[in-house]
Structures are given as C-alpha cells and as structure tokens.
Amino acid sequence: MGKIEEMAGGDNTTNKRGNIRHPIEVPIRLINEQGEEQQATSGNVSDCGLYVTIIVDHKPPIGSIVQVQVLTPLGDGSEAPINKAEVMRHDGEGAGLKFIFDEE
Numbered sequence: 001m002g003k004i005e006e007m008a009g010g011d012n013t014t015n016k017r018g019n020i021r022h023p024i025e026v027p028i029r030l031i032n033e034q035g036e037e038q039q040a041t042s043g044n045v046s047d048c049g050l051y052v053t054i055i056v057d058h059k060p061p062i063g064s065i066v067q068v069q070v071l072t073p074l075g076d077g078s079e080a081p082i083n084k085a086e087v088m089r090h091d092g093e094g095a096g097l098k099f100i101f102d103e104e
Helices: 003-007
Strands: 027-031 037-045 049-054 065-070 083-090 094-100
Touching: 027 049, 049 083, 065 094
Parallel strands: none
Antiparallel strands: 027 037, 027 065, 037 049, 049 094, 065 083, 083 094
C-alpha cells in the first residue's frame, strides 16, 4: 500500500464511504460530551467525516457526539468553525468521525 493510501486509511477496496478521502494532516481540537478537550491530528478528511489520530490515549466512546475544530487559522486569519461529529469507529491509532449536519 502506498503512502497516500496509508494516510487515507486504506485502499479503495476498504473504503465504505461514498466520499473521497483527502489526506490532510492538521492539528485538531476534539471536545467530548463532558466538555473535556484533547489534541488530535487529522489523517484524512472527506465531505462526510474525518479520521483523527488521538495524541492522548483516551478515545471518546463509539456512538458519542464530539465537537471538532481545526486549529490552523483559515485563509483570512479567522478561527475555523466548530463542527459536531459522531464517533463511528476506533482503531489502534485513532478514531473515525462522521460529521453531523444540523438541518435548518
């Protein structure tokens, strides 16, 4: 498996999502349901979710709702928005998160 496939979480035969995964490594702030924050690093991002490598060995439970924020300033220098996501899976390095889009 190539470097990009590894960063993207596997090859296309194991991709169960309908969206393309983009390998992007940026610092992430993750806030669990109890309001506790921890630092993480993104491994890949798609339109529907995000894979994060958890630096602290404390992964939020599968099924829990977390808040995620990219810590790198946006192009105009402003902070990135905080998004909600559901923890869908764990592996030895981190967690797969599915974005929750509030319908308005």
